[in-house]
Amino acid sequence: xxxxxxxxxxxxxxxxxxxxxxxxxxxxxxxxxxxxxxxxxxxxxxxxxxxxxxxxxxxxxxxxxxxxxxxxxxxxxxxxxxxxxxxxxxxxxxxxxxxxxxxxxxxxxxxxxxxxxxxxxxxxxxxxxxxxxxxxxxxxxxxxxxxxxxxxxxxxxxxxxxxxxxxxxxxxxxxxxxxxxxxxxxxxxxxxxxxxxxxxxxxxxxxxxxxxxxxxxxxxxxxxxxxxxxxxxxxxxxxxxxxxxxxxxxxxxxxxxxxxxxxxxxx
Amino acid sequence: xxxxxxxxxxxxxxxxxxxxxxxxxxxxxxxxxxxxxxxxxxxxxxxxxxxxxxxxxxxxxxxxxxxxxxxxxxxxxxxxxxxxxxxxxxxxxxxxxxxxxxxxxxxxxxxxxxxxxxxxxxxxxxxxxxxxxxxxxxxxxxxxxxxxxxxxxxxxxxxxxxxxxxxxxxxxxxxxxxxxxxxxxxxxxxxxxxxxxxxxxxxxxxxxxxxxxxxxxxx
Numbered sequence: 063x064x065x066x067x068x069x070x071x072x073x074x075x076x077x078x079x080x081x082x083x084x085x086x087x088x089x090x091x092x093x094x095x096x097x098x099x100x101x102x103x104x105x106x107x108x109x110x111x112x113x114x115x116x117x118x119x120x121x122x123x124x125x126x127x128x129x130x131x132x133x134x135x136x137x138x139x140x141x142x143x144x145x146x147x148x149x150x151x152x153x154x155x156x157x158x159x160x161x162x163x164x165x166x167x168x169x170x171x172x173x174x175x176x177x178x179x180x181x182x183x184x185x186x187x188x189x190x191x192x193x194x195x196x197x198x199x200x201x202x203x204x205x206x207x208x209x210x211x212x213x214x215x216x217x218x219x220x221x222x223x224x225x226x227x228x229x230x231x232x233x234x235x236x237x238x239x240x241x242x243x244x245x246x247x248x249x250x251x252x253x254x255x256x257x258x259x260x261x262x263x264x265x266x267x268x269x270x271x272x273x274x275x276x277x278x279x280x281x282x283x284x285x286x287x288x289x290x291x292x293x294x295x296x297x298x299x300x301x302x303x304x305x306x307x308x309x310x311x312x313x314x315x316x317x318x319x320x321x322x323x324x325x326x327x328x329x
Numbered sequence: 330x331x332x333x334x335x336x337x338x339x340x341x342x343x344x345x346x347x348x349x350x351x352x353x354x355x356x357x358x359x360x361x362x363x364x365x366x367x368x369x370x371x372x373x374x375x376x377x378x379x380x381x382x383x384x385x386x387x388x389x390x391x392x393x394x395x396x397x398x399x400x401x402x403x404x405x406x407x408x409x410x411x412x413x414x415x416x417x418x419x420x421x422x423x424x425x426x427x428x429x430x431x432x433x434x435x436x437x438x439x440x441x442x443x444x445x446x447x448x449x450x451x452x453x454x455x456x457x458x459x460x461x462x463x464x465x466x467x468x469x470x471x472x473x474x475x476x477x478x479x480x481x482x483x484x485x486x487x488x489x490x491x492x493x494x495x496x497x498x499x500x501x502x503x504x505x506x507x508x509x510x511x512x513x514x515x516x517x518x519x520x521x522x523x524x525x526x527x528x529x530x531x532x533x534x535x536x537x538x539x540x541x542x543x544x545x546x547x548x
Contacts, residue, residue, distance in 0.1 A: 152453070
C-alpha cells in the first residue's frame with residue numbers, strides 16, 4: 063500500500079506505574095487501510111488505540127496522527143492540537159458510552175453543535191441521514207436506555223460519524239453484545255470499511271477481522287508479535303506466539319481437551 | 330385546648346413576622362451555600378494543587394466545628410478584628426459558609442459518581458473540558474444531587490433557629506420573646522414546631538415533584 067500514512071507509531075511504550083502495558087510498538091496506518099488488532103486480553107490493544115486520540119498519554123516514542131506529532135513522557139499536546147486530533151478521529155467504545163440524559167438525536171448532534179458550531183437544524187438533518195443508514199431513524203427521539211445494546215452501539219457509531227472523522231477507532235465494539243446482536247453492529251462497520259474509512263479495530267471476531275481488515279496485528283506479551291496481510295497472519299502465522307494465541311481462540315474445545323488430558327490419569 | 334388556640338391566634342402574627350426573617354435567611358444562605366459549594370467542589374476536583382488543598386482544608390475544618398461557634402465567631406470575634414457584620418450578614422456568612430461544605434461534598438460526590446466512559450466519550454468527540462462538564466457531566470450529576478440536597482436544605486432551615494442567639498428576629502427569636510412574656514412555653518414552642526414542620530413538608534413535596542419530573546423527562 064503506497065498511499066499516505068495517517069497514523070505512524072514509532073517505538074511507543076506505555077506503562078501504568080511500573081507495570082508495562084506495551085513496549086516498542088511501531089506501526090503505520092495508511093489512508094483507507096483497515097487494521098484489525100487482535101490478541102489476548104491484557105496485551106494493551108485497547109490502551110494502544112486510546113493513545114491514538116490521546117485519551118491516554120504514553121511514556122516513550124512518538125505517535126504521528128494526521129500530521130500532528132504526539133510524544134511520550136509527560137509532554138502534553140496543546141489544546142488546539144488535541145482538539146484537532148479528536149475531531150478528526152472518531153471512536154466507538156466497548157460499553158457504547160451514549161449520554162443517558164440525551165435523546166438519540168441529541169447524542170449525535172451534541173458534538174457537531176458544540177465543537178463545529180453547526181446549526182441545530184443542519185446537524186439534525188445530517189444525524190437523521192446517519193441514523194437512516196443503520197436503520198434507526200425511527201428511534202431518534204428515544205433515550206438510550208430504551209434501546210438494545212446493538213441499537214445503542216449503532217447510535218454510537220452514528221455519533222462518531224457525525225463529526226465526519228477521517229479515522230475511526232473501534233475498541234472491541236461487539237464484546238458487550240448478546241450474540242444475536244453482534245451481526246447488526248458488524249454490518250455497520252463493514253459498510254464503513256467498504257466506503258473507504260481508515261479504521262483501527264480492536265476485536266475478538268476473527269472471521270470478521272479476516273473479512274474486513276487489510277492488515278491484522280497480533281498483540282501479546284506487551285507488544286506486537288505479528289503483523290501482516292489479514293489472510294496470511296490468520297491462516298499462516300509466522301511466529302509461535304501467534305500460533306498459540308490463534309489456536310486458543312479458533313479451537314477452544316480442543317485446547318480445553320488437551321489441558322484436561324494430563325489430569326485425567328490421576329483420578 | 331381552647332386556651333391554646335386563642336393563644337395561637339393572638340401570637341401568630343408575631344411569629345409570622347419571624348417567619349419572614351427565617352425565609353429570607355434560608356434563601357440567602359442557600360444561594361451562598363450552593364454557589365460557594367460548587368466552587369469548593371470544582372476546586373477539590375481540580376488538579377491545581379494549591380487550590381485543591383485549600384478547598385480540602387476548608388471543608389474538613391469548617392464542617393467539624395459546631396455552627397454556633399462559627400456564628401459567634403462571625404458576629405462577635407470578627408468585630409474584634411474590625412470587621413463588623415450586621416446580625417443578618419453574620420448569619421448568612423455562617424450558614425452559607427457552613428452549608429457550602431455540605432453542598433460541596435454532595436456536588437463532588439455526584440460528579441465523581443458519573444461513569445468515566447462518559448468523559449472519555451465526550452473527550453473523544455473533541456469536546457473541550459468545560460463543555461464536557463456543562464453538557465455531559467453536570468446534567469447527569471444533577472440527578473444524583475437532588476435527594477441529598479433536599480435533606481441538607483431541611484437541615485439548613487432548622488439551623489437558622491440558632492440565629493436567635495445573636496438577636497436576629499427570626500421565627501425562633503419571636504417565639505422565645507413571646508413565651509418569655511406570656512409564660513406559655515408549651516403553646517409557643519408547639520406552634521413554632523408546627524411552622525417549621527410545614528416548611529419541611531412544602532419543600533419535600535416541591536422537590537419530590539421536581540425529581541419525578543426530571544425522571545419522567547428521561548425515559
